[in-house]
Amino acid sequence: MNARMNRKSLYSWGSAVLLVLLLALLPIYGAPYTVILVTSIIMYAALTVSWVVFSGPTGNVSLAPAAFMGIGIYTAASLGKFLPLPLVILVAAAGSLCLALVVGALTLRLKGLYFSIFTFGLVLLLRQLVLWYEVRFTHTRGRFVVVIDNTTIFYVMLAIFVVLLITAHLLRQSKYGAALEAIGEDEEAAAHAGVNVTAMKTITFGVSALFMGATGAIMATKWTYIDPYIAFDPFFSFMPVLMAVFGGMATFVGPIIGAAVFGLLEELLLTQFPFYYMLMFGIILVVAITYLPNGLTGLVMKWRKGGRTESHANP
């Protein structure tokens, strides 16, 4: 059984490395348009995987991704002129991490829906706060972000994503992965088995936020102009949830597939049916949630296992 597991993990590592190599060569053989499209798919995948790092095992649905992404975006907008890009990204990541630790320590005691609503409130609060600051002190609404060429953005985004995937994988395989799973199953029982629930949740929330902040910082350079409404767009809070649900959360492949499908779909719908974009998006989601409770990957696993389903307790 161990040999089988090893072979299986060898396969998945092998295919992951191959995929990253293929992606890394994309700017050489792909059209510029493809590079831009794939960058945005990787962005979604990064947001979704970092969302799954925390919300997947714990079952606490965070709607804060837009808040952390916004921090990253504003870091790039305000420091991009003064600092080299890697430093900007590090500052963005650190800023998101700090905010997440503070917010996490304050709110992770909140259960279920209350936590979700609070995290969503955080997005709106930060948006208003930044807006107020800009109007009051800088007397502008938006900011220009230092422009960086698309290939660099692509490689940086890919690098962030690879680091994220490795981190997420190691975390899930470690003892802390088991603790997070236990917390998701029964928080109180986990605490009484010796798991420091608050610390575990807060730190994981922070790690997930860190990557969202880094993602925001690099993507801001692609958008060139930002304002609080663009930076703290609730859309970025909902997309990771939808993509994770659509793809399935049992593995990290699910969120990536979800992000890829939705990223392509968004592109297709936006260009072909701009007016029906949101409507069709909504319909696809409703169908996905109704008929694919474990996401696309859940469906595939079900086929492979020959109809044996394993529904998850966390709705």
Add this chain to the structure above:
Amino acid sequence: MRILEGKKLTKFFGGLAAVSEVDFGVDQGEIVGLIGPNGAGKTTLFNLISGAIIPDSGVLEFKGQKLTGLKAHLVCRAGVARTFQSVRIFPNMSVIGNVSLGGVFGTKTGMSSPAAVVAAEELLDFVGLAGASTTRAGDLTLAHQKRLEVARALATQPEVMLLDELIAGLNLTEAGEVMGLITRIRGRGITILMIEHVMKAIMSICNRIIVLHHGEKIAEGSPAEITSNETVIKIYLGK
């Protein structure tokens, strides 16, 4: 030696004193029973000891060290483990995963995962779940889930175990087996404080019994003393 002691423990829920000025003590190696009608405050007392809730007043001591105010995971690591009235395992995790978690996180110094798995296998054997390691915990029968919960608590290497109605809900055979298990746990040098409604179980395995009623301790003594205690008889039989 006094291993666990509570002094004037009080906890209010709104205006209601769920536990009111309760003094109790448990000596090392004892099996102490905690009985009382529904709503007497037994489980609240367990929650206070295990750090699930904080007392409004009073002091808890474990081996002479203050336990009051410690969070649940620290109480567990200090050496006081518990089970729950309604079984609380991690249903979607494997049986061995449930138990080894206790070893990795709940012991004083923490164990490496491989060491915790080895220890967990031994404990599964001890509670009679050998061979069920890879089963999904939620697929076990209630009786086996209760054993699993005991194994998880044991994995944290406790010195005191709080067992909350371990026997309730089991059939006669299963109940008999669990009583045997409790005695064997004591055989490992672990002190036991147990809540139970099944009188036969309490009377036959406890060294001492504490009776709670409306949050107050109304009696304490050997099984023989308790069965002949008039207040206890009045409350239980309504005479």
